[in-house]
Every structure is written in C-alpha cells, then in structure tokens.
Amino acid sequence: MIHNLKKLLHKAKAMKVLNGSHIFDHEYYNFFSNKPHSKQEAVRHYLDIGVKQGINPCEMFSTNYYLLTYPDVLESGNNPLVHFIRSGAREGRLCHPDFNYERALVLLAQHQVPGDNYLEGILSLINSGKIKKSEVFDSKEQFISESDISAIESSGVFDRDFYLNAYPDVFAANMDPLHHYLHFGFAEKRNPSLAFDGDYYQRKHMQAGDHLSPLLHYIRDEQRQPDIRPSYGLDLSQDEHVTSNAKLAIHIHLFYPDVLDELVPKLRTLDPSINLLVSTSSKNKKKQIESKIARASLENHVELRVVENIGRDIAPWFVGFADLWPRYDYVCHLHSKKSPHTHFGRRWRSYLFDQLIGSQETVNSIIAHFETNSNTGFMYPDNYHEIKPFVGWNGNEVEAKAFLNSIGFSDVDFDSLHCEFAAGSMCWVRTSAFSSINSGELKLEDFESENNQEEGTLAHVLERCLPIIPQLNGFEVKKFYAPINDVETYRLDWSKGEDFPAKNTQVTQSRWLRDNPAIALNERVALAPQYPYYNEDSLNIHWVIPDFGIGAGGHMTIFRMIKFLEEFGHRQTIWIQNAHNYKTPAEAKLCIQDNYQEIGGNVIVQFLPEDVERIAGDVIIATDCWTVFPTLAMSRFKERFYFIQDWEPMFHPVGDAHLIAQLTYKLGFNALCAGNWLHQKATEAGLWARKWDLATDQRFYYPDIQSKPHNEILHIAFYARAYTPRRAVMLGVTALKELHRRGVEFHVSFFGQDNLNFDVDFSHEYLGILSPEELGNLYREADIGMVFSATNYSLIPLEMMACALPVLELDVESTRAVFDDSFIEMASPDPLDIATRLELLVNDRAYVENKAKKAEEFSKTLSWKNSALAIESALKEKLVESNYVPINIDTLVTPPEKPYLHKAAVIIPTYNAGEEFKPVLEQLLRQQCEFSYEIVVVDSGSTDQTIELINSYNDSKIKLVTIPNSEFQHGRTRNFAISQTDAEFVAVITQDATPKDKHWLTNLVKPFDDERVAGVFGAHEAYPNHSAYVQRDIKSVFERFDMFGDKYKWSTDCVEPGSIEWQFLLQFYSDNNSCMRRSVWDVMPYPEIDWGEDQVWAWMIVQLGFVKAYAAESIVYHSHDDSYQKRFDTAKIEGRFFTECFGLKLYKSDDDIDAIIRAAQDNDRHYGTELKLNDEEIDSQMALIEASHLGRFNGNFINDRNS
Known part of the structure; x- marks a missing residue:
C-alpha cells in the first residue's frame, strides 16, 4: 500500500513536469504513437507505454538516444524527458544526435535567453520566428514504411x-x-x-x-547483393565439433589483476587440459594473481611469469612465453583490457572474452575449424561494434612495413591482403602461422617503454600485423560471427559500469570542493571510535589528500611516508579529495606506483565520497587546510592528525583562504610537523605537536666521488619556480642583476619551471623541470645552490647539501629554525645583501668548500626512514596518551599456560524455542569430533517447554544456565554464555539453526589451524520446506563466499579494496553459525548492542589485522518464511543498524527506493514464472520485497527524520 501511494505520487510529479513543458509536443507524439490523445492523455501514455516503445515526445528529443547515451538514467528507471527537464539539460546532456548543442548555446547567448534548459530556450526562439530550426537541427532520420x-x-x-x-x-x-x-x-x-x-x-x-x-x-x-559479409567471414555456430588431440594454451596478460575475477567463471567451464600461460608486470601483481588462482581452484596447469611493463600485452605474449610456443598447436591470446581512451572498455572486453572462451563449445568450434582447414592460421571475432569506427592503420603503416621488412617480408602490398585487424589484439592463432616472429628473435628491448602511447609503438604495429603475418606465411585469416554464450553474465557485465567513467561528477558537485569557504559549513562531529583497541604492530591509518598529477613535491613526501609505514607493517587507506585527474582509484594507484613510490597491497587508494560516515580506522590524517573539513566529518577514529608541511595561511593574501587556513589550526587536531619551525608554530597555536624532518633520496643526491674541479666562472644553480610566491624568485633575479652590474662574472642555471624568461644579460640557461637524476647531476656540477623559502624549508636545499653543494638561503625565521650558518649561507631578504653574499662566495673558494663539507655532513644525519619512524612514534604516543588499548596479535592467538578443559564449546541463547529446538540439540549431540566439546545453553525466561526439553537429555555435554528475560541483550547475553565455557574455540548458533551433519563442528573449528584466524563463519542452507525464493537468496549469499575463498582480511582484493562492497564482504558474520578464538574474545568480547553484534565484532577483528575465515563445509539449516510485518520490522532494525554502527546508507532518495523495488519485483516475478510458481507465492514475494526495502529505507533514515 505504501509503495503504491509512493508510485502514484511519483507519477503525478512526472506528469506535472511534462504538462508544464513546451518540449512535450502532443500533436507530434500523437502522430507517431498513431493514437489521438489530449495532451494530458498523451503525457500519461508516454510515461506508461511510449517510453518503452521508443516514441519521441517531440522532434528534437530522442527517447532512445537519451537512454542509451546516459546509462545512469536507464538504470535509475527515471523517465528520460523528465530527467532531462529536471537536471539533464542543466548538466549539458544531449537531447538528440542531430541537435547542434554548441550552436544552440551561441544562439541563446545572442538572444539573451537563459540557458538552464537549452531545448526549451531554442524552441521558444523557433516558435517566435527569431531563428530557424535548421540552424540547430539537421535530422537524418529515415522514413520507414x-x-x-x-x-x-x-x-x-x-x-x-x-x-x-x-x-x-x-x-x-x-x-x-x-x-x-x-x-x-x-x-x-x-x-x-x-x-x-x-x-x-x-x-x-x-x-x-x-x-x-x-x-x-x-x-x-x-x-539484393549476395555478399552481406566478407568472404573471410564465417558463422561459427555452424561449425561441427571434431575430435582433436591438439595441444592448446590460453595466454592471459594481466596488467590489471582484478580482471582475472571476470575470467575465472569462463575458465572453469573449459577443458582442464588447456594450459594457462599468465603474465603480469610486477612481483606484487604476481602475488595477487597467485592468490586469486589458488582461490579459484582451477584444474588447468598454470605458468605464471613476471614480464617487464614494456610492449603492452604483445611483448609478454611473443617474448615472455617465446620458449613455450613450440609446445602448442593453437594459442588463444587474452589480456586485461582496460581502455582509458574509450568509454566502452569493459563492454568491449566482456564481448571478446565471451566470443573467444565463453564456453567449451565455442572453443571446440574454433579448434574444429582449424583442424578441418589446415590453411587457417588466425581467427578472431567480428570487432566489437563501438570500436569499429576507430579500426584502421591510424598512422602505423610505415612502421608496419619497416617491421615486416625486418622479419623478411619486403615491399608488402597491404591492398592485396585482408588487413582488417582484430581490435584489442585478442584472438586464436595457429602457432606455426607465426613462425616468422615466435622463434625468439623478438626481444623486450625492441619494444618502447610504456608512456600511455595511443599509437606508433611496436606493440601497436604488431597488433595491426597479427592478421597480416599468417597471410605472408601462406595461411588464411578468418573473422567469425558467433552468438553470445552466456547471455545473463554478458548482460550483468554491461550493467556494471565502465572501468574509467567518463566523468567524476563529485569534483564539481561536491560538499568537499576545495578552495571554497563553503567547505567549512560541513558538520564537525566528535570522535566516536567503534572500539578502544589498536594493533600496535599494524595501525589502521587513513590519509585525506588533494588530487595530484605527476611531480608534486608535497605528495612525494606523503607517499614516501606511506611507503615506509607500510614497510613497518601498518595498513593504510588514501582518500583523494576532488579526484578529477583519475577516472578510477585503480588508475590513481598506478600513477603513485609508477611515478612516486611502489606502494603495495596494504595501501588502499579510494576517491573521497560525499558521505564519509562509514570511513573508520585508528587514526585519520589531514594533509592540508582543505582536507581538514572532510576529516572533521569522520567520527569513527580514535585520533585526528594534521600532516603539516608548511604554514598555509602564508600561502594566501589576507582574505577568505588565509582565514580558512588559520581556522584549521584551531579545530583540535594533533600536528605532525615538517621541521622545527612548523613544530614551533603549531605549538604556539595550541596544537599537540610532534616533529619529523625532511630528508633526501640518496639514489640521486650524493657528492662526487672525486674532488670537484673548479669552474672557470662561478656556476649558480637557482631554483626559480616563479609561479610559487613563497619562493621569492624575483628577489633572487634582482640580486643576480645587481651582482652582474658589479662586474662579477658568473653563470646561472635556472630550473624548476618550464618556459621561463627573466630578460637578463648575464650568462644563463633555462633548464625547466628536471628529473631527480638530472637535478643530482646539476648540483654536482654547480658551485653554489640558490633556493629561497619565505615559509617552511623545502627539499631543494637538503638535496643540494647532499651533493656537497653549498647553499644560499634567506635569513628568515623559518630557515633559522632548521639550519644554522655553519653549513648554510644566509642572506637577509634584501637584493643588495643577497648580491653581497654571492660576491663573497665568488671571491673565497676555501670558504665555499668548507660550507660544502659541513652541508654534506649535516645532510647525512637525515633519512626518510627515520622521519617515518618519528611519525609512527607520534601516532602511537598519542594513542597511548589517550588511553586506547594496544593489542598484539601473536600474544592473543597464543593459548594460555593453563589448558582449556575442552577444545570447543557451542553456546546457544534460547527463549521459547519449543519443539523446533529438539533437532538442533540432537544434531549437536551427534557431532563426531576428535576432541571434547561442551554445549552451553543460556535461556532467558522461557515460558514454554524449552527448559524441560533441555533437561530431558540428561547429557553431561549440556550445561543449562538461566537468566531473567529482562537481562537479555544480543551482545551481552552471548558474552555471558561464552564466559560460562572452558574451551579454546567457542561456536555460536541460534535456537533455530540446525547443523546439517555430524561433521559440522569439526569443519567449523578446522580453519583455526591458521593462527591468525580470530573468527570463523559457516554456510547456511534454507530449510527444505521454505520457499523457492528463500532457497535462492540464501544459496546466492554463500555461493559468493564459495567463489571468493576461505580467508578474509584487510588486504582482501577479490572486490575493489576500500569500496562499500569490500566493507560488506569483510564485516559479514553470522551468529547463526560462527566460531571464535576464546583468547581473542577474552580481550575483545562482543559489543553489547541490541542487534548485529556479530558483524560489528567481525569488522573490528579484520580492521585490527586478524583473519576471518569461511568454513564452507560447516553448514546449518537456517531460514525464515516471514510475514510482511515481520519482514518490515526486521529490515527496519537492519537499516538502522547499518546507519548507526557502520555509517552506511543503503539508499539515496525516495526515487531510488521506488526504482530498486520495481527492479527487484520484476526480476523475481520473472524468476517465479520460470519456476512455474503459483500466483500466491509470487504475490507473497512481491510484498516481501516491498517490506524489505521500505523497512531498510525507514531504518536507514530514521535518525535523519528525527533530527
């Protein structure tokens, strides 16, 4: 009933929007719908029927185009024209493929018409005769009779x-x-x-x-032309299977290891005799892949190799496995194709995977064609439709001819060959057809280094040459057409969204928008950590950082600290604020690894979400003034820190940004300060503060082994990043001009910024932005380094000192706090004094050499590792000071000196369990274990026959304890029950969960053989008398865990680390069938909350660094056939629980809940029809779906409504 009212209200709002818009042309609509309607009737018809039929509401708005162009609208279930009017037009979404949007904006501006809804504006101009329709619209639609x-x-x-x-x-x-x-x-x-x-x-x-x-x-x-597909095309569905003893292999290059999760279900359907040749680009990725392969339990032989990241997927195939090519008759080539340059990369990849290895029948058909057509050397599926407009040589012809010439084919006439290439390079090949290049003559060094090139490399050339080389070797090429193998999976893959979304809308529509004082309006919440414990050997550290490109010095320092902290054993998450430079977190992490630091699997990278309530850990670290505010909205941490690399108010003139930066030092953070001056400033501002020092990278910055020869004239290396005011570059340029006026001869190397021009007369060069290697060389060649810091000191002077280059700095408060003039030359911020100091250095080489020696000695006292240790020490010091409880995993998993009486115990809370409890007790007593166990029942005031039933067994294994009903609480009662046991491992079930077999307890305890496992959860099956929907739902939950494996920890990466899906996976735990290590519980018992204590406890142990295990063979029967009200009430409790305990909002808006319910009902109605369920069963499920979602929605937002 509630749902129907909401649906009617939703439709009424949509009708009001369309009736009030000039875009909906009911006469046009009536013509194409072939039915006469009033405007009101036409609008209703369009909302209910016309949109499904693809009827357009006016000539210039295309229903189908809008839905297909904007999948988010399609997925939401919103009417396309309603969406366009409400928000799409304002967002610049296109209304029709033949509408000239850019021209329309120009015309609107010329006629001073507001552009909030550009189509409304254009229609008003056309209707008033001010412009012609042809100025913005050139319809190419064809008449079809x-x-x-x-x-x-x-x-x-x-x-x-x-x-x-x-x-x-x-x-x-x-x-x-x-x-x-x-x-x-x-x-x-x-x-x-x-x-x-x-x-x-x-x-x-x-x-x-x-x-x-x-x-x-x-x-x-x-x-009717007969050739409606090319002569080298064939219908694969018509090929017959033939018996073959051919040796097959599939090569998979996994630059992105996560794509293996998409391939595993397909690989499982294939003959295990097919070998898998897997390559990847780093040892870290190899470990991830090994873990995934182990979890997948593939029976195929797997050869896994690391190949340097050169030559894309082509070099690993032809070079990385060149030694194995002779073993096989046919090889399929696949790779983890993610395409930042396209908006359809996932769909393209899904299509190729399906067509090439989508089923054993497909593989059989391909091999059958090879076997019966010995002249076929290369087979590939028809190119994916969205890539077809881009398939061509794309400027690679010259390089292709040069390459073919190098392998013995000169003057190749491409026009005489079938040169349509397999876009994406995935295919099946006869290995003998590639004898020209698979003989080991290709080397990795033949391929260019990876630099995100789109064309022109040897890898791109070879991709084009894949169908050419077999033809030059006397073989034919075949393009095949085949139906989709697994339609349901294919549709699901399409619905998942792209690897690299086209736009990160949160950047421009974010509550966390940087450089905007409005960010300070966000709520500032008190810290409310979920638990008092922290793993002293493996802190859970979170960072909020600004977005970044390549070459950001402040980010390099942050990433260095993160890398060292990871090496020390700590687990970290990086949240990127306003991430406009990257389309996915994985892309951002790759940039860090490739251009900054080789962070590993214990560092998660994520985009900062709008809703930060769910983010939880031990400590959260803000890294500049704008990251302070999202950090203040996160309550689920023990302490907040501020990583201060400079005093930010000095970055800005007195005004908004200056005052905001000043404000952030008054908001209760603990400061981690780069150097003495910042430590002093933070302490004066009232912050708890600790210091760490900047250091140098000794791989690049070191002195000459031999004594440096004197340059004929003084060589000055001047850091001239003029766009940063605090570098006071023009102060230095003015001083150099004065030095030249005095007749001093010198040469200056300006560096640090491209495209400089200071209009100076003295000898100079502009070097622009230099790499670390180039900087080190410059410092070792120069006589004096000149770098100015008007605020905190930078890395530049330290790097100069490490190269034994004496440094001239400004004599200001910040410099004096870090350096002294025994090893650095200081000049007041006066061009005359700077020139005088330089003149002194020119005329006293011995003085310069002494400074250089002392500077080098000072630099040797610094190290990034020591700085990271200082940060680690500060984090731990503050946690101890705040009375949080350190734990040590190794200590907690060690059994106590006094042995337990039993290996295992089973605890069960009961209340009016009745006769249904009898099979539970009987199965518990039948357990066959090689260890002793006890059963502890805690009854909270049953008024039926439960107590008598328990006592009737008169078995020494059973221990009954009773408590008043008023004392029952889910967490507290279970803690009390566990305290009554004397066992190393304690299993927890409920009165309605029946062990499936006599090995249930043995299988539940077995995962504790891994000493880092703190808790285990087993599988559930529905009782046989419960509905088909219940059976399916419970089965699907645990099939997911069957697929992902039996161990779950913080570094689990079978889903995107740090995502909401990842959190759900790690926090899942059920006291209907679970077991915990008693020594861990002794220190960290269940939280005493009214509901969900099991999931909160599981999330806690994973965050602390323990392992949670899944015992697939330890199964209980547990399920419910609910009434509408019971389902609603339970769902409401669940929704409130996720909000209060995890900060998770399961829904976004009223419109969202409608769409979700509708989609779920459509899906389950179809499912019920397929199973031939009766109408009563299907209608009951429709009601339960509504109860589930409305209940969770109500619980999820109940606090919002009451606040």
Whole structure:
C-alpha cells in the first residue's frame, strides 16, 4: 500500500513536469504513437507505454538516444524527458544526435535567453520566428514504411533474439529490437544478425554520406547483393565439433589483476587440459594473481611469469612465453583490457572474452575449424561494434612495413591482403602461422617503454600485423560471427559500469570542493571510535589528500611516508579529495606506483565520497587546510592528525583562504610537523605537536666521488619556480642583476619551471623541470645552490647539501629554525645583501668548500626512514596518551599456560524455542569430533517447554544456565554464555539453526589451524520446506563466499579494496553459525548492542589485522518464511543498524527506493514464472520485497527524520 501511494505520487510529479513543458509536443507524439490523445492523455501514455516503445515526445528529443547515451538514467528507471527537464539539460546532456548543442548555446547567448534548459530556450526562439530550426537541427532520420518492415521480417536477415542477446542495453531498455536497429543501431555499427555484417555491407555497397541503414538499403535493392559479409567471414555456430588431440594454451596478460575475477567463471567451464600461460608486470601483481588462482581452484596447469611493463600485452605474449610456443598447436591470446581512451572498455572486453572462451563449445568450434582447414592460421571475432569506427592503420603503416621488412617480408602490398585487424589484439592463432616472429628473435628491448602511447609503438604495429603475418606465411585469416554464450553474465557485465567513467561528477558537485569557504559549513562531529583497541604492530591509518598529477613535491613526501609505514607493517587507506585527474582509484594507484613510490597491497587508494560516515580506522590524517573539513566529518577514529608541511595561511593574501587556513589550526587536531619551525608554530597555536624532518633520496643526491674541479666562472644553480610566491624568485633575479652590474662574472642555471624568461644579460640557461637524476647531476656540477623559502624549508636545499653543494638561503625565521650558518649561507631578504653574499662566495673558494663539507655532513644525519619512524612514534604516543588499548596479535592467538578443559564449546541463547529446538540439540549431540566439546545453553525466561526439553537429555555435554528475560541483550547475553565455557574455540548458533551433519563442528573449528584466524563463519542452507525464493537468496549469499575463498582480511582484493562492497564482504558474520578464538574474545568480547553484534565484532577483528575465515563445509539449516510485518520490522532494525554502527546508507532518495523495488519485483516475478510458481507465492514475494526495502529505507533514515 505504501509503495503504491509512493508510485502514484511519483507519477503525478512526472506528469506535472511534462504538462508544464513546451518540449512535450502532443500533436507530434500523437502522430507517431498513431493514437489521438489530449495532451494530458498523451503525457500519461508516454510515461506508461511510449517510453518503452521508443516514441519521441517531440522532434528534437530522442527517447532512445537519451537512454542509451546516459546509462545512469536507464538504470535509475527515471523517465528520460523528465530527467532531462529536471537536471539533464542543466548538466549539458544531449537531447538528440542531430541537435547542434554548441550552436544552440551561441544562439541563446545572442538572444539573451537563459540557458538552464537549452531545448526549451531554442524552441521558444523557433516558435517566435527569431531563428530557424535548421540552424540547430539537421535530422537524418529515415522514413520507414510498413512494406519495409514486412520485407525485412520475411527476408530472415534480422534476428530479434540475436540482437537482444548481443546488445544488453536494448534489452534493458525494453525496446523493440528492429525499431532500435533501423533508427540507431545501424549508425552505431551493430549487426542485425550473424548473417549480415552491416559495417562491411555499408563500406562495400553504399555511397559515402548515405544515411540509410544497410538493412534498408539491402531490402530496397532489387538485386539484393549476395555478399552481406566478407568472404573471410564465417558463422561459427555452424561449425561441427571434431575430435582433436591438439595441444592448446590460453595466454592471459594481466596488467590489471582484478580482471582475472571476470575470467575465472569462463575458465572453469573449459577443458582442464588447456594450459594457462599468465603474465603480469610486477612481483606484487604476481602475488595477487597467485592468490586469486589458488582461490579459484582451477584444474588447468598454470605458468605464471613476471614480464617487464614494456610492449603492452604483445611483448609478454611473443617474448615472455617465446620458449613455450613450440609446445602448442593453437594459442588463444587474452589480456586485461582496460581502455582509458574509450568509454566502452569493459563492454568491449566482456564481448571478446565471451566470443573467444565463453564456453567449451565455442572453443571446440574454433579448434574444429582449424583442424578441418589446415590453411587457417588466425581467427578472431567480428570487432566489437563501438570500436569499429576507430579500426584502421591510424598512422602505423610505415612502421608496419619497416617491421615486416625486418622479419623478411619486403615491399608488402597491404591492398592485396585482408588487413582488417582484430581490435584489442585478442584472438586464436595457429602457432606455426607465426613462425616468422615466435622463434625468439623478438626481444623486450625492441619494444618502447610504456608512456600511455595511443599509437606508433611496436606493440601497436604488431597488433595491426597479427592478421597480416599468417597471410605472408601462406595461411588464411578468418573473422567469425558467433552468438553470445552466456547471455545473463554478458548482460550483468554491461550493467556494471565502465572501468574509467567518463566523468567524476563529485569534483564539481561536491560538499568537499576545495578552495571554497563553503567547505567549512560541513558538520564537525566528535570522535566516536567503534572500539578502544589498536594493533600496535599494524595501525589502521587513513590519509585525506588533494588530487595530484605527476611531480608534486608535497605528495612525494606523503607517499614516501606511506611507503615506509607500510614497510613497518601498518595498513593504510588514501582518500583523494576532488579526484578529477583519475577516472578510477585503480588508475590513481598506478600513477603513485609508477611515478612516486611502489606502494603495495596494504595501501588502499579510494576517491573521497560525499558521505564519509562509514570511513573508520585508528587514526585519520589531514594533509592540508582543505582536507581538514572532510576529516572533521569522520567520527569513527580514535585520533585526528594534521600532516603539516608548511604554514598555509602564508600561502594566501589576507582574505577568505588565509582565514580558512588559520581556522584549521584551531579545530583540535594533533600536528605532525615538517621541521622545527612548523613544530614551533603549531605549538604556539595550541596544537599537540610532534616533529619529523625532511630528508633526501640518496639514489640521486650524493657528492662526487672525486674532488670537484673548479669552474672557470662561478656556476649558480637557482631554483626559480616563479609561479610559487613563497619562493621569492624575483628577489633572487634582482640580486643576480645587481651582482652582474658589479662586474662579477658568473653563470646561472635556472630550473624548476618550464618556459621561463627573466630578460637578463648575464650568462644563463633555462633548464625547466628536471628529473631527480638530472637535478643530482646539476648540483654536482654547480658551485653554489640558490633556493629561497619565505615559509617552511623545502627539499631543494637538503638535496643540494647532499651533493656537497653549498647553499644560499634567506635569513628568515623559518630557515633559522632548521639550519644554522655553519653549513648554510644566509642572506637577509634584501637584493643588495643577497648580491653581497654571492660576491663573497665568488671571491673565497676555501670558504665555499668548507660550507660544502659541513652541508654534506649535516645532510647525512637525515633519512626518510627515520622521519617515518618519528611519525609512527607520534601516532602511537598519542594513542597511548589517550588511553586506547594496544593489542598484539601473536600474544592473543597464543593459548594460555593453563589448558582449556575442552577444545570447543557451542553456546546457544534460547527463549521459547519449543519443539523446533529438539533437532538442533540432537544434531549437536551427534557431532563426531576428535576432541571434547561442551554445549552451553543460556535461556532467558522461557515460558514454554524449552527448559524441560533441555533437561530431558540428561547429557553431561549440556550445561543449562538461566537468566531473567529482562537481562537479555544480543551482545551481552552471548558474552555471558561464552564466559560460562572452558574451551579454546567457542561456536555460536541460534535456537533455530540446525547443523546439517555430524561433521559440522569439526569443519567449523578446522580453519583455526591458521593462527591468525580470530573468527570463523559457516554456510547456511534454507530449510527444505521454505520457499523457492528463500532457497535462492540464501544459496546466492554463500555461493559468493564459495567463489571468493576461505580467508578474509584487510588486504582482501577479490572486490575493489576500500569500496562499500569490500566493507560488506569483510564485516559479514553470522551468529547463526560462527566460531571464535576464546583468547581473542577474552580481550575483545562482543559489543553489547541490541542487534548485529556479530558483524560489528567481525569488522573490528579484520580492521585490527586478524583473519576471518569461511568454513564452507560447516553448514546449518537456517531460514525464515516471514510475514510482511515481520519482514518490515526486521529490515527496519537492519537499516538502522547499518546507519548507526557502520555509517552506511543503503539508499539515496525516495526515487531510488521506488526504482530498486520495481527492479527487484520484476526480476523475481520473472524468476517465479520460470519456476512455474503459483500466483500466491509470487504475490507473497512481491510484498516481501516491498517490506524489505521500505523497512531498510525507514531504518536507514530514521535518525535523519528525527533530527
């Protein structure tokens, strides 16, 4: 009832929006819907029916185009035109493929029409005669008659099932497939069937600029051209299976190890005799892959190698496994294709995986063709439709001819060959067809280093040459067309979103927007840590950092500290604020690894979300004034720290930013200060403060082994980053001009910024931005280093000193706090004094050499490792000072000196358990274990026969304890029950959870063989008499854990680390079937809360560094067939629990809950129909879905409503 009211309200709001808009043209709509309507009726028809049929509400708004272009609208279930009017137009979303958006904005500006809804504005200009429609709209839509439709359907060249299976977006939009193809699909290079290659037909038989769909052209052509796909194309579904003893291998290059999770289900369906040759680009990734392969339990032989990150996926294939090529007859090549340069990379990859190894039948068909056609050397699937417009040589022809010439094929005539290449390079090959290059003659050094090149490298050339080389060796190339193998998985893959989303909208629409005083309006919450414990050997540290590119000095220091802290054993998460430089957290982490520091698996990188309530750990560290505010909104930490590398108010003139920066030092943070001056400033500001020192990277900054020869004239290296005011560069330039005026001869190397021009007359050079290696060389060649810091000192003077280069700095408070003039030359911020000091250095080389020696000695006292140790010490010191409790995992998992009486115990809270408790007790007493165990039942005032039932067993294993019902509480009662046991491991079940077999307890205890396991949860199965929906739902939960493996810890990466899905995976734990290590519980018992104590405890142990295990063979029967009210009440408690205990909001808005319920009901109605369930069962499930979501929604937001 509630849902129906909400649905009606939602529809009423949508009708109001459309009725009030000039965009909805009911006369136009009536013509194309072929039904006469009033505007009110037309709007209602469009909302209910027309949108599903793809009918446009006006000439300039395309329903299907909008839904297909913006998947978020499609997935939300919102009406496309309603979305466009409410927000899409304002966001700049396009209304029609033939609408000229840029021109429209110009016209609106010229006529001074507000541009909030550009289409409304343009229509008003057209209707008033101020502009012509043709100025912004050039429709290329084609007229299609009923006879055309009839001819197409009778021709057999359009296959509706194929189209819906091949293009999940069309299926999801509930569009008519033929309508979609004729109006949109053909222009998007989609094929109408396996038999008809539209792209080939268009290129072969149609004129350039012809906007007719290839299928219409074919139907209307009286001759009906017979070649509707290329001569080298074949329908793979028609190939017959043949018996083959061929040796097969699949090569998979995994630059992105997470993609292996997509491949594993497909690999499991294949013959285990197929060998897997797996390559990756680092040892760290190899470890991740080994872990994933072990969890997958693949029966195939796996050869896993690390190949240097050169030559993309091609070099690892042809070079990394060159020695194994002779072993195999046929090899399939795959790789973890993620394409930052496309918006369809995941869909492209999913298509290729399905077509090449989607089933054993597909592989059999491919091998059958090879075996029966000995002249076939190369097979690849028809290119994915979205890449087809970009398939071509793309400027690689010259390099391709040069490469082919180098392997013995001169003057190749590409026009005589089939040169359509397999975009993405995934394919099946006959190894003998590549004898020209798989003989080991290719070397890694032949390939260019990776630098995100889009074209022009040897790898790109070889990709184009893959279909050419077999032809030059006398073989044929075949492109095959095949139906989708696993339609459901393929559709699911399409729904997951892209690897590199096109836009990170949170950057421009964020409550955490930097450089904006409005950020200070966000709530500042008190710290409320979830538990008082911390792992002293492995802190859970979080950082909030600004976005970054390549070469950011402050970020380099942060990442250095993070790398050392990881080496010390600590686990860390980096939250990137306003991450506009990266499309995914994985891309950002790769940038850190490639350009800053080699952080590993114990460092998670994530984008800072809008809602930060769920973020939890031991300490959270802000890194500049703008990161302070999101940090203040995070309550689930023990302490907040401020990593201060400079005094930020001095960065800004007195004004908004200056005052905001000053404010951040008054907000109760603990300061981690770079150097003495900042420590002094922070202490004066009232902060708890500790110091750490900047240091140098000794790989680049070191003195000459031999004594440095004197330059004929003084060589000055001047750090001239002029766009940073605190570097006081023009002060230095002015002093140098004065020094030149005095007749002193010298040469200056300006560095630190590109495109400098100071208009000076003395000898100089502009070196721009230099690499660390280049900087070290410059410092060793120069006589004097000149670098000014008006605020805190920088790395530059330290790096100069490490190279035995004497340094001239400004004599200001910040410099004096760190350096003294025994090893550094200081000048007042006066150009005359700076020139005088330089003149002194020119004329006294002995003085300079003495300074250089002392500077080098000072630099040797510094190390980044010691600085990281200082930070670690400060974090721990503050935690101790605040009375938090340190734990040591090794100590906690060590059994006490006094042995336990039993190996295991089972505790069960009961209340009016009744006769249903009897099979539970009987199964517990039947357990076959090689160890002793006890059963402790804590009853909280049962008024039925529960007590009598328990006593009737008269078994020494059973211990009954009773408490008043008023004292029951989920966490507290279980803690009391555990305290009554004397066992090393304590299993926890409920009165309605029946062990499935006599080995339940043995299997539940077994994972504790791993000494770092603190808790174990077992599997559930539904009772056989419960509904098919309940059976499915419980099965799906534990199938997920079956897939992911049996061990879960903080570094688990089977899902995206740090994501909400990752948190759900790690916190899942069920006291219907679980077990804990008693020695861990003695220190960290269950939290005494009313609901969900099991999940809170599990999340705690994982965050502390313990392992949570899954015992798949330890199964209990446990399920409920709920009423609507009971489901609603339980869901409401659950929703409130996730908000209060984890800060997790499961829903976003009222509109969101409607869409979720509708989608879930549609899915389960379809499921029930397939199983031939009766209407009563299906209707009951529809009601329970509504109760579940409305209950959780109500519980999730109840605090918001009451506040």
